[in-house]
Amino acid sequence: xxxxxxxxxxxxxxxxxxxxxxxxxxxxxxxxxxxxxxxxxxxxxxxxxxxxxxxxxxxxxxxxxxxxxxxxxxxxxxxxxxxxxxxxxxxxxxxxxxxxxxxxxxxxxxxxxxxxxxxxxxxxxxxxxxxxxxxxxxxxxxxxxxxxxxxxxxxxxxxxxxxxxxxxxxxxxxxxxxxxxxxxxxxxxxxxxxx
Amino acid sequence: xxxxxxxxxxxxxxxxxxxxxxxxxxxxxxxxxxxxxxxxxxxxxxxxxxxxxxxxxxxxxxxxxxxxxxxxxxxxxxxxxxxxxxxxxxxxxxxxxxxxxxxxxxxxxxxxxxxxxxxxxxxxxxxxxxxxxxxxxxxxxxxxxxxxxxxxxxxxxxxxxxxxxxxxxxxxxxxxxxxxxxxxxxxxxxxxxxx
DNA sequence: AGCCACTGTTGACCGACGGTTGATAAGACT
DNA sequence: AGTCTTATCAACCGTCGGTCAACAGTGGCT
Numbered sequence: 001x002x003x004x005x006x007x008x009x010x011x012x013x014x015x016x017x018x019x020x021x022x023x024x025x026x027x028x029x030x031x032x033x034x035x036x037x038x039x040x041x042x043x044x045x046x047x048x049x050x051x052x053x054x055x056x057x058x059x060x061x062x063x064x065x066x067x068x069x070x071x072x073x074x075x076x077x078x079x080x081x082x083x084x085x086x087x088x089x090x091x092x093x094x095x096x097x098x099x100x101x102x103x104x105x106x107x108x109x110x111x112x113x114x115x116x117x118x119x120x121x122x123x124x125x126x127x128x129x130x131x132x133x134x135x136x137x138x139x140x141x142x143x144x145x146x147x148x149x150x151x152x153x154x155x156x157x158x159x160x161x162x163x164x165x166x167x168x169x170x171x172x173x174x175x176x177x178x179x180x181x182x183x184x185x186x187x188x189x190x191x192x193x194x195x
Numbered sequence: 196x197x198x199x200x201x202x203x204x205x206x207x208x209x210x211x212x213x214x215x216x217x218x219x220x221x222x223x224x225x226x227x228x229x230x231x232x233x234x235x236x237x238x239x240x241x242x243x244x245x246x247x248x249x250x251x252x253x254x255x256x257x258x259x260x261x262x263x264x265x266x267x268x269x270x271x272x273x274x275x276x277x278x279x280x281x282x283x284x285x286x287x288x289x290x291x292x293x294x295x296x297x298x299x300x301x302x303x304x305x306x307x308x309x310x311x312x313x314x315x316x317x318x319x320x321x322x323x324x325x326x327x328x329x330x331x332x333x334x335x336x337x338x339x340x341x342x343x344x345x346x347x348x349x350x351x352x353x354x355x356x357x358x359x360x361x362x363x364x365x366x367x368x369x370x371x372x373x374x375x376x377x378x379x380x381x382x383x384x385x386x387x388x389x390x
Numbered sequence: 391a392g393c394c395a396c397t398g399t400t401g402a403c404c405g406a407c408g409g410t411t412g413a414t415a416a417g418a419c420t
Numbered sequence: 421a422g423t424c425t426t427a428t429c430a431a432c433c434g435t436c437g438g439t440c441a442a443c444a445g446t447g448g449c450t
Binding site for chain 2: 151
């Protein structure tokens with residue numbers, strides 16, 4: 001079998017397997033058996049188990065990072081709203097993959113790094129959008145940062161119950177951010193930066 | 196050496212080791228070497244690595260559960276405020292241990308179960324305190340649930356920067372909960388249940 | 391004294407894991 | 421025909437969590 005073909009087959013198999021089993025639950029020997037090949041051949045295509053796992057995530061995650069990127073020059077609130085919307089859309093489509101992603105953050109350092117990076121970039125963007133170029137007040141920084149956790153919590157709750165529409169959830173999330181910023185004493189910045 | 200003595204020594208060693216190394220980073224052989232005993236003897240005192248790990252957590256975690264328990268009959272807002280305060284105090288004392296605990300949730304199912312249980316109980320208590328006996332509106336349930344995530348995020352940010360006093364953080368957290376509940380449309384319940 | 395039962399202790403082992411090595415067979419190019 | 425590349429694998433390595441069979445010391449019983 002040709003390289004690209006084989007690699008593609010292994011990736012698709014991995015997407016399936018990791019969608020229903022956690023990282024630790026699957027051994028490379030099992031995966032190879034499932035693919036009908038030997039373990040060294042699997043290692044011939046992917047240098048390590050983590051690399052293989054990340055490759056199976058890779059496509060979807062890259063797509064996510066791209067989708068939540070705001071249009072350049074968009075006003076802050078609009079950019080944020082767009083990002084949240086795109087994020088919810090992505091999660092809505094992938095559900096199980098999203099939960100697996102969050103769960104695997106503890107066992108695969110690269111996943112944790114990836115999530116941390118997205119959180120960092122997004123919270124920086126929020127703080128910047130409020131007009132604090134650098135050195136935001138500690139509470140504002142904490143509010144932006146913690147709200148991203150809030151979002152993950154709310155999304156997990158949503159996936160579990162599915163009793164809100166996506167639009168309702170989006171409005172609720174943005175409202176909660178507003179509430180957190182008010183609690184952080186950034187109400188003025190909110191008003192002046194909204195358009 | 197006597198049983199209780201040896202067991203106690205191993206527990207104390209475990210508390211130290213797991214405070215600075217994650218669950219996966221430590222092998223039972225290493226731990227035994229550190230304790231100056233053989234691996235089978237370690238297994239003589241603890242039936243498995245997870246049991247050993249949980250035993251080292253046990254003390255601290257039990258203490259936490261006890262501390263955040265509100266006084267029976269206390270008004271909801273006061274009970275919550277007390278719980279948050281006690282929680283922050285506990286985290287403040289343990290810092291690194293708290294972070295290791297959150298990180299180990301991904302690798303040790305029991306830890307995840309433990310955290311989930313605390314979150315469930317606390318969010319239920321919040322919802323009850325607002326006067327929704329059962330069947331709260333989805334947004335209110337989501338707000339309570341997600342706010343607990345918010346709290347973990349804010350605490351991690353706090354531990355990283357340490358540029359807020361514990362009281363400021365506590366007020367900020369409670370304020371953010373209020374903001375989230377407003378965003379959830381529970382403003383009325385807030386006013387009527389506050390005393 | 392001799393014996394037994396118990397208990398704290400361990401060297402040596404097991405199966406499974408992630409990962410590597412050395413060799414084989416089949417094309418493709420010269 | 422001969423050489424080089426490449427897809428492929430049996431057999432191996434070190435380490436892991438966990439187990440087994442046996443040893444040595446101690447206290448009570450006869």
